[in-house]
Amino acid sequence: MNGEHANPEFDGLESPLDLAVRAVLAEPLPQEAIDRVKSRATELAPRADRRIDHLGARGIKIWKRPLARLAVVAAACLVVLGIWLFVPGRQTTVQAFNQLAERLVAAKTARYDMEVSTEGEAKQSMRAYYLAPGRFRNEMHIDGVVSVIDLAAKKMVLVNPRAKRVVILNWKGNPPKTATVGNQFERLRLLLSKSHEASDVRYERIGEKQIDGRRAVGFRLDSPAVDVTLWGDPATGYPVLVETVWSGRPLSKTTMKNFEINIPLEASLFEITPPAGYTVQSLDAEYAEPSEQGLVNAFRTASDIGQGRFPDSLDTMGMMKLLEKAFGKGKKKPSDAELKRVMKLAMSVGSGYQFALDLPESADTHYAGNGVERNAKDRPIFWYKPEGSSKYRVIFADLSVKDEPTAPQVPGAQRIKKTSQTATPAAK
Amino acid sequence: MVGLDSRGRKSAVAAGRFDFSGYLEPRRYDYFIGEQKLRSHQVFRIGAGQMPDWKRLVDEHAVRVFRVAVRILGCIEDAEDVSQDVFTEAFRLQEQHPVQNWTGLFVRLATLRSLDRLRRLRESQPLREGDRISTAGPFEAAVANELAARLRSEIGELPEQQAAVFTLFHFEHLTRDEISASLGISPEAVSTALYKARQRLQTKLAFLQHGESR
Numbered sequence: 001m002n003g004e005h006a007n008p009e010f011d012g013l014e015s016p017l018d019l020a021v022r023a024v025l026a027e028p029l030p031q032e033a034i035d036r037v038k039s040r041a042t043e044l045a046p047r048a049d050r051r052i053d054h055l056g057a058r059g060i061k062i063w064k065r066p067l068a069r070l071a072v073v074a075a076a077c078l079v080v081l082g083i084w085l086f087v088p089g090r091q092t093t094v095q096a097f098n099q100l101a102e103r104l105v106a107a108k109t110a111r112y113d114m115e116v117s118t119e120g121e122a123k124q125s126m127r128a129y130y131l132a133p134g135r136f137r138n139e140m141h142i143d144g145v146v147s148v149i150d151l152a153a154k155k156m157v158l159v160n161p162r163a164k165r166v167v168i169l170n171w172k173g174n175p176p177k178t179a180t181v182g183n184q185f186e187r188l189r190l191l192l193s194k195s196h197e198a199s200d201v202r203y204e205r206i207g208e209k210q211i212d213g214r215r216a217v218g219f220r221l222d223s224p225a226v227d228v229t230l231w232g233d234p235a236t237g238y239p240v241l242v243e244t245v246w247s248g249r250p251l252s253k254t255t256m257k258n259f260e261i262n263i264p265l266e267a268s269l270f271e272i273t274p275p276a277g278y279t280v281q282s283l284d285a286e287y288a289e290p291s292e293q294g295l296v297n298a299f300r301t302a303s304d305i306g307q308g309r310f311p312d313s314l315d316t317m318g319m320m321k322l323l324e325k326a327f328g329k330g331k332k333k334p335s336d337a338e339l340k341r342v343m344k345l346a347m348s349v350g351s352g353y354q355f356a357l358d359l360p361e362s363a364d365t366h367y368a369g370n371g372v373e374r375n376a377k378d379r380p381i382f383w384y385k386p387e388g389s390s391k392y393r394v395i396f397a398d399l400s401v402k403d404e405p406t407a408p409q410v411p412g413a414q415r416i417k418k419t420s421q422t423a424t425p426a427a428k
Numbered sequence: 429m430v431g432l433d434s435r436g437r438k439s440a441v442a443a444g445r446f447d448f449s450g451y452l453e454p455r456r457y458d459y460f461i462g463e464q465k466l467r468s469h470q471v472f473r474i475g476a477g478q479m480p481d482w483k484r485l486v487d488e489h490a491v492r493v494f495r496v497a498v499r500i501l502g503c504i505e506d507a508e509d510v511s512q513d514v515f516t517e518a519f520r521l522q523e524q525h526p527v528q529n530w531t532g533l534f535v536r537l538a539t540l541r542s543l544d545r546l547r548r549l550r551e552s553q554p555l556r557e558g559d560r561i562s563t564a565g566p567f568e569a570a571v572a573n574e575l576a577a578r579l580r581s582e583i584g585e586l587p588e589q590q591a592a593v594f595t596l597f598h599f600e601h602l603t604r605d606e607i608s609a610s611l612g613i614s615p616e617a618v619s620t621a622l623y624k625a626r627q628r629l630q631t632k633l634a635f636l637q638h639g640e641s642r
Contacts, residue, residue, distance in 0.1 A: 016575065016633050016634070017579070017630050017633050019575055020575040020576060020633060021579065021598045021599070023571075023572040023573075023575040023576040023579070024499055024575075024579060024580070026572060027498070027499075027572075027576065029491070029494065029495055030504060033494065033498075033504050034491055034494050037490050037493070037494050037511040037515075038486050040515075041486040041490060041515035042483050042486050
């Protein structure tokens with residue numbers, strides 16, 4: 001102690017500086033705040049003990065980065081907020097939902113378990129990892145296949161340890177923001193980050209339940225494209241369980257649980273260099289900026305694959321059928337060259353479709369090409385109304401594009417919904 | 429802010445951030461406040477040690493860490509955040525390198541991290557009033573709050589070393605030698621920094637005495 005400024009070298013503060021210092025010193029130190037600091041700091045030890053066992057040097061470096069550290073501090077702060085946000089009546093349902101969703105949107109790292117159930121396919125379960133920005137790793141429980149996505153490097157790497165085979169997908173160009181490259185976590189994060197802007201979204205509280213012995217409070221976001229249920233732990237403010245059901249065909253349900261957010265992760269988990277001794281196959285995929293011309297080109301390619309007929313739909317199911325046709329029936333194992341060819345076609349079609357899937361609700365977007373032959377006379381297959389325009393842009397089966405004063409009336413036309421990446425029958 | 433490291437390179441480390449990765453030699457860690465190299469190895473010398481009793485360390489230092497933070501920041505929530513940051517950072521450090529002088533480490537981390545945040549808050553938003561601490565009646569509290577807020581605002585304007593020395597001396601009542609040990613600078617540098625800080629703050633706060641508007 002310096003004897004309350006008794007040191008002659010620093011003799012006596014002059015007012016008003018003296019008064020200001022005294023004012024600061026007169027402020028109380030809330031014991032409850034100190035207790036909270038102690039409590040949270042004490043918890044560091046056992047958690048860190050568990051982590052350090054499997055941390056490599058590179059993982060430690062990640063942890064030491066300022067952003068990662070800040071994320072932890074932010075997370076600690078959110079723990080306090082979390083208690084507040086779940087108390088009924090203190091926040092609106094929308095606020096509470098968004099506060100919880102923010103944990104996922106703002107996460108710098110995450111580890112969780114995921115199950116993906118797609119209609120007509122076997123359920124897939126995996127351990128998943130996320131490292132901001134844009135790095136993902138999924139470890140499939142069956143077969144041990146690992147997929148790593150690095151958006152910055154524009155690569156997706158599939159590692160099959162049993163076959164000692166690696167497939168590297170290289171994206172050329174900039175993938176559109178809405179292209180979530182098949183990663184469910186990023187897809188969910190994008191959805192949640194945009195949900196507050198949507199006008200056709202409904203939020204509701206769905207009560208409480210015990211999940212793995214923990215009390216959880218649930219919220220549901222219901223939109224035409226997706227139904228998201230978030231269960232959060234009121235004691236920590238963190239998500240416990242997230243269930244997402246995407247509309248369209250095929251119906252897809254994703255369940256994420258056992259979240260560990262803003263934990264240190266080894267960079268080596270997201271390594272995209274193939275392991276030594278593995279056979280490597282490299283594929284290039286080109287993404288173009290979504291445009292009307294890109295969509296026209298996609299329709300041309302798709303109808304080529306479909307032997308002159310347009311695809312059934314612009315959704316995943318339609319794409320899968322298209323790929324089946326591209327590979328040809330009866331072929332069990334495509335050659336590498338064939339795989340490359342089909343992949344290129346699929347990417348071309350997919351990036352073309354993206355234009356349609358990015359259009360806003362107000363564009364009144366429709367697809368009516370199911371089974372239609374190319375060059376069918378005066379047959380509209382797709383239309384939308386550009387923003388600010390009073391006329392519709394209509395793509396016909398001969399792939400010409402015209403402005404029309406009204407929307408075409410075609411029975412069975414499918415309405416395309418933004419972000420859902422699906423098409424469902426219109427109510428007309 | 430970017431400082432210069434011991435080899436004259438621009439470095440975030442030199443800007444007052446702990447980061448031992450990369451270029452620092454093992455078992456000797458230079459530390460910087462602003463652009464001045466400090467002798468941090470005098471503060472927490474690294475040697476072969478054992479896992480400390482973390483709970484005891486927290487119990488012993490939590491009050492001081494929080495107190496330093498809240499005195500500098502004037503906001504309980506921010507002080508809690510910084511405290512958590514400090515303990516997290518300290519824990520990480522000891523995982524890699526045993527720490528000998530925990531008090532020095534905590535004091536320094538708490539001071540510098542609080543000053544970091546004070547500056548960030550100043551850059552991003554006006555100082556918050558709603559969550560400030562008050563003890564007296566409405567008038568006295570208002571005056572005290574105003575004085576404290578003005579002082580904190582001006583501390584945030586000081587060079588980091590001056591701010592650190594001033595706060596440790598006046599808010600923590602550390603002696604010159606204790607500050608010297610905590611920050612790893614010479615006692616003479618402490619005296620100089622404190623003198624400059626006081627001069628500057630007195631000038632900045634003089635308007636309160638004379639009733640001038642700033």
